[in-house]
Amino acid sequence: MTETGLETFFEAFLKKDSVFFDKKVIQSNYTPETILHREEQTKQIANILAPALKHEKPSNAFIYGKTGTGKTLTVRHTTKKLMDVAEKEEVPLKIIYLNCKLKRGVDTEYRLIAQLARELGKSIPPTGLPTEEVYRSFFKALNKQKQNYIIVLDEIDQLINKTGDNALYNLTRTTTEDTESQITIIGISNDVTFIDCLDPRVRSSLSEEEIVFPPYNALQIQSMLRQRAEMAFKKGVLEQGVIEKCAAYAARDHGDARRALELLRVAGEVADRKNSKKVMISHIDEAEEKIDRDRITDVVATQPKQYQLVLYSIFSLQPNRNTPLFTGEVYEVYKSLCHKTDTSVLTQRRVSDILSEFDMLGIINAKTISNGRYGRTRNISLDIPETTFLKIKNILEENLKV
DNA sequence: GTCAATTCACATGAAAGAGACCACGGTCTAGTG
């Protein structure tokens, strides 16, 4: 594209009509004023937390439900309203919200406490201090002001999976020791079964109250989409049935509202790119494919080199095969690939772990099976759509220079 | 033909090492008055 070509492109882009009226309404971080279909849960949470306004300690609570059922949204909404009132009435109260999602920095006991302490205005180095020390300065910060603390731990299951329940145990226990300040813990989890693998002491104190967020059904998702779409899109750009189809797609896999919204937004973007004045039903199909593709390519591109090598080994083996691959085979290819790219070779033990991580990410399918006399291994096959295959392969080849 | 033992090719766990980070405190050095 020549320089002037670029300019005209940008100018054309500016003038181009968009189906969106206010796009941010439909983006994932937007918090709507009213939350639909969650009146019951909002009330429960409010009931649990309300004592904080009277300087009493609210019960700890455990909230669970599948992804995209509005847990985080509802909790944030309710706590915010609570905070508003607390400020107006000048009740000392502090709400700390923490997302424990992996790769976000809060995935060890040390980091959890350090992060909490940081929320209280302490500066804690990212590493280097004994964990004990961090606890101490955290409690010191707690006791400095006498007030109620509500700690919301989002995706708490991730934290426990990685670090065990040590941190939680310490946190729940302090509530009884500390007379100065009171801590309430709200745990949010996608995984219902996770509570079972907690230490019984932690479990009983954490789940003093339990709230379940059931999945939305298709009708509820529809009304939610309508509410947002009304603000996000221009009038009349949505073809008949678009919202219904988005809702149906999302309801198909466990009523994930977030997914429904994303689908609708991407469908809008697809329509824009095609210079379509309307969002058609066919755009939704494209949007769904695009979301899938983006997710996978994103994950692949950000993997470390060794991981990419392992994955590339699978990629280079797969096409000429109808039967699944097994671990030893992949490892052999991986080894030769390492020599070719001048990379250090990891042990089979490690590669085995890498494979199971890919399995968890949903990039490959790995089922352990036993071939009787001929050993036990994983049956490995790629779990990505045809259309994405080449694209990912190119990314890998480029990154690895093979 | 039946049944227990064997065997394969890894899976899965636990523990420990290497190396990168980082804060903290002490020591050294150069610049300033």
Added chain:
DNA sequence: CTAGACCGTGGTCTCTTTCATGTGAATTGACGA
């Protein structure tokens, strides 16, 4: 005299390796009918 540079220490975290143990069914081989 003091600020800043520079170590050494002691801690965490992540990625790996090493060593050990577990697994599930095809195969094998002994045994009895």
